[in-house]
Amino acid sequence: MTESRFSSSREEPARPKARASRGPRGRGREGDKRERILRAATKVFARKGFYATKVSEVAKAAGVADGTIYLYFENKDDLLVSLFEDRILRLLSTLERALAERDTSEARLRCVIEMQLGLLEGERDLAEVITVNLRQSTRLMKQYAAPKFMLYLDSIARVIAEGQKSGAFRADVSPHLVARTIFGALDGIAMTWALGKAEPGGLSRAATQVADILLSGLLAK
Amino acid sequence: MTESRFSSSREEPARPKARASRGPRGRGREGDKRERILRAATKVFARKGFYATKVSEVAKAAGVADGTIYLYFENKDDLLVSLFEDRILRLLSTLERALAERDTSEARLRCVIEMQLGLLEGERDLAEVITVNLRQSTRLMKQYAAPKFMLYLDSIARVIAEGQKSGAFRADVSPHLVARTIFGALDGIAMTWALGKAEPGGLSRAATQVADILLSGLLAK
């Protein structure tokens, strides 16, 4: 395995090798090459799976040379992790902005659900990479994906906790557990959607129903 | 890439190469060697991740020679898929048996939830393999894991549908969607549990809360 970064307590001792902000500073006239590579990687990973994808295939899809990838990413693993981090941070900021505009806890929760499924519906490849490919290795999850992921979960948990404080939601359940429940439910739905037919509009219809169930389960009596 | 079996419509054309029931028929006095290998594989995969694990490591952990693995499994991928199939079928039959003993829909749903989390709590390694490692590749999921997985989802969906027919559950949601929601929620909880502290008893406490939420969301008014 491409070891370099990536190791957890249960494996060899970590030697993190300075998570650098990689890549040539200035950008050529071709626009952001890093972004081009990330986009290509998303497409190819979704189609073939991370491990079955050769770096040279990503390069070809992005229209760059094999070596160029290594100017922007440390190695193949870093490519996957960067992809995830980039996208989840984007989701997070979009979410925070949207949440700020809703006033009731119920609206905020629906917002979370619609947002998570909505993002994926618009980008099926990304959905597949996140729900399936990202879970490549425990090591990768634990070391790199987990922290940003927790940020996202915290965001959801906060919505729940606030709802409880205001009396809108039942208070006898742990906000974090609820957050994980919600995330898991949405992730599972997205996964079966991505792996199956992926009918257009399927996810948004699903979102409404799931929101109905979870809300009536959560609203205070 | 270990191609052999494993290809989906989106990749090269399939050439399934007769999914054989592998392995020497008779078993040595050592007990079931196939089972020994599966158990060892679970442990090692959980610790290092599927792709980072060498076949020789599984062999060593199982106390057999490298070559012996290939008497029981077609290749490394087959090992992972067999693992999943074996375990989910076991879960399925245990579940069906348990369901037969509950009479109300509510009890049956609680049963599903407790069973899925209970199985994993007892076998943390298996939990990690199923929630994380299994999702190695789209190809693998689509071709082999998906069918058995659907069987399991159907089982859950049946519980919901029956509850709806009897009037116990609200009827305005799709049983399959609910099944996916429930599975996803449980899977997500198990994942964060397996990747995190994995406190003993954590899952069963979670089970109760999740069941409470989902049930009050599902019960007819």
Place this chain on the structure above:
DNA sequence: AAGAACTGAATCGCGATTCAGTCACGAAGG
């Protein structure tokens, strides 16, 4: 002794990564 189960060292292909060049462009000088 025949056959099955098992072994593990050697093979062999693959693909991530490297790095010696090439290229493009702005700066400096004529």
Place this chain on the structure above:
DNA sequence: CCTTCGTGACTGAATCGCGATTCAGTTCTT
């Protein structure tokens, strides 16, 4: 304005290690 450097981006063919798989040989079972 043209020429020549210098620098950083980019290229892609060659390397090189790894590890899945094989199979000739060994050991067990009958």
